[in-house]
Amino acid sequence: MQLPASFLALMQELLGSEAGDFFEALSAPHPTSIRFNTLKNINRSENSDGVKWCSDGIYLPERPVFTLDPRFHAGAYYVQEASSMLIGEAVRQLADLSGPLRVLDLCAAPGGKTTHLASILPAGSLLVANEVIRSRYQVLDYNLTKWGSANKMATSQQVNQFRGLKSFFDLILIDAPCSGEGMFRKDPQAIAEWSPENVARCSVRQQQILADAIPMLKPNGLLLYSTCTYNDAENTDNADWLQQEFPLTPLPLNLPADWGIAERSIGYQCYPHRVRGEGFYLAAFQKSGSGSGSGKSKGAKKFKYYQALSRAGQQALKRFIRPDADLVFLESDKGQIIALPEAIREDALQMSAYSKYFRMGTPVGIIKGKDLVPDPALALSTLLHPEFPRIELDREQAIRFLRREDPVVTGPAGWQLVTFDGLPLGWVKVLKNRVNNYYPKEWRIRMSV
Numbered sequence: 001m002q003l004p005a006s007f008l009a010l011m012q013e014l015l016g017s018e019a020g021d022f023f024e025a026l027s028a029p030h031p032t033s034i035r036f037n038t039l040k041n042i043n044r045s046e047n048s049d050g051v052k053w054c055s056d057g058i059y060l061p062e063r064p065v066f067t068l069d070p071r072f073h074a075g076a077y078y079v080q081e082a083s084s085m086l087i088g089e090a091v092r093q094l095a096d097l098s099g100p101l102r103v104l105d106l107c108a109a110p111g112g113k114t115t116h117l118a119s120i121l122p123a124g125s126l127l128v129a130n131e132v133i134r135s136r137y138q139v140l141d142y143n144l145t146k147w148g149s150a151n152k153m154a155t156s157q158q159v160n161q162f163r164g165l166k167s168f169f170d171l172i173l174i175d176a177p178c179s180g181e182g183m184f185r186k187d188p189q190a191i192a193e194w195s196p197e198n199v200a201r202c203s204v205r206q207q208q209i210l211a212d213a214i215p216m217l218k219p220n221g222l223l224l225y226s227t228c229t230y231n232d233a234e235n236t237d238n239a240d241w242l243q244q245e246f247p248l249t250p251l252p253l254n255l256p257a258d259w260g261i262a263e264r265s266i267g268y269q270c271y272p273h274r275v276r277g278e279g280f281y282l283a284a285f286q287k288s289g290s291g292s293g294s295g296k297s298k299g300a301k302k303f304k305y306y307q308a309l310s311r312a313g314q315q316a317l318k319r320f321i322r323p324d325a326d327l328v329f330l331e332s333d334k335g336q337i338i339a340l341p342e343a344i345r346e347d348a349l350q351m352s353a354y355s356k357y358f359r360m361g362t363p364v365g366i367i368k369g370k371d372l373v374p375d376p377a378l379a380l381s382t383l384l385h386p387e388f389p390r391i392e393l394d395r396e397q398a399i400r401f402l403r404r405e406d407p408v409v410t411g412p413a414g415w416q417l418v419t420f421d422g423l424p425l426g427w428v429k430v431l432k433n434r435v436n437n438y439y440p441k442e443w444r445i446r447m448s449v
């Protein structure tokens, strides 16, 4: 690994006598880790090689071909670098999880931290995940769909387009675009793109994102600022700038010494020679001020593009939806039905007034005649009826299904859910002479097996 000379000098200065161990760690293989999806009923195989700061995270002895694991497509786990899982511990220690929260993950794609938040937040919380780059937003949306949580909204816009949404969120996570020094071991492209000038550009961009985000945070709200880099300009200097320029107080975390996470002047740093993970920086702040913050400045009364679903429509989808969920069903002007938890209806309504491009809730399907054609997202959602008729597939059948080939299964006529290891993958329709595969083209496995 050929590292830029100015990066070597920077790390030597930052780490002093530890620099040798650090450089040695950078040339060692990086660990593979996953985080289980606690929203789904998964069979967790016994593995004592857990990530110290995340009870749902484990290290794998080697990197499998995830694409060929049906559980990966069912959203049973997220392949996530271990240091990043520290976000979950920070939320557990610092957020008040005794009641619903409004949470914004502002730089969210591909969704590692959003899915982690989705697993932690109390029932009734609103989780908004924003990603400004449209192609990355599509990946985020797909990963959130696989994860299956119902209380989500995905948006794709510049941070300053939320302007006007004042004091709305209890928690804002800014996992900022950065120079990526912490990814050098995993991603050689990050080395190629690194330069002192890029570090300076990233630092300024981060300040802009932070400055645009802070008005959206409620008084007493929690701000989490993270990067996957080491230099001070993007980490402690920006954290210091935050506390100087805004009504923000840094919050300490209680991190046991044997986790190996270093304490910085403000915030915490994971280094690969001290932890089994990549480079990751995290600082937490509380906003001072009084009042609860209402965020209802625009007072939106109706959803754009959506109206309430008719009684007949609701009847058609009843057998697909878990009966104990308190939901509102909305139909778009294109006939797409979505389910939105009643608990977040008002908040989603407010958010929609500030969102130019968004998806909210869970796509349920479209009505054709008297029947529902179920959406693939519903199969992966926690809102799915737990007793919907299903066909369990073996691995080979599951891969065929995920490749969108004709499924070699039979079952009673009509819509059937197909599962692997008990986990829903999608829909088939059993007809008289054939079985149709409704797995979406854009999700299918393209890799040759």
Ligand SMILES: C[S@@+](CC[C@H](N)C(=O)[O-])C[C@H]1O[C@@H](n2cnc3c(N)ncnc32)[C@H](O)[C@@H]1O
Pocket: 084, 106, 107, 108, 109, 110, 111, 112, 113, 114, 131, 132, 133, 136, 158, 159, 175, 176, 177, 178, 205, 209
């Ligand atoms: C470090 S990545 C986020 C990773 C993500 N939080 C996760 O855990 O999977 C930073 C994200 O910020 C986005 N981004 C880039 N420029 C931005 C900007 N000016 N404002 C907001 N987000 C930006 C990038 O496209 C990228 O997806």
